[in-house]
Amino acid sequence: MNKILTLAAFAAASVVSLQAAAAGNAESGKLLVEKYNCASCHGKDFNSPIDPSYPKLAGQHQDYLQHALVSYRRGNDGMNGRTNAIMSAQAKPLSDRDINDIAAYLHSLPGSLVVRK
Template identity: 85%
Template sequence: MKKIMTSAVFAASFLVSLSAVAAGNAESGKLLTEKYNCASCHGKDFNSPIDPSYPKLAGQHQDYLQHALVAYRRGNDGMNGRTNAIMSGQAKALTDKDIQDIAAYLHGLPGSLVLEK
């Protein structure tokens, strides 16, 4: 019984620490969006892209942003990658932590996305 409790405590601690890492660091994300000049296409507020076909990023769901950046990083590898040449080129240099940080920053910005009920 003691062994089971120890394992359960360890597992819970691991999950808590994992969720903290997955949360990302918004301040680092802000610096990364400046470094990669994301606003040049997605707008200075990340809510007014220069082309209507470019997505609004401000306020977007964090997990969606992470998934999209990972898919762009994969590119056309046949594994659910995205093939936009500009975004794939930008995302290739990003680490998993960079992606988490960027997603945390963009998610925290006020946006005009409309969520359906």
């Protein structure tokens, strides 16, 4: 019985740990967006891009940002990749943890996106 409880506790702790890792670290994400100079295109507040065709990132859904960065990292591989040359080059060196951290940071920022019901 003790073995089963120990295994159950370990499994629960593992799930919590994986969820925390997937959630990302906003402070690390802030350092990464500065390192990769994301503001040069998406605006200093990530809410006012230099070109209207560039997306506003501040306040965007975290899972969307993660998916987009993973797709850019894949590039034109035929498997749901995105083909923007600039973003593909920016995303190529990012690890999964980097992507989670960047997404957590950008999601935490106040944005002007409107959700319609």
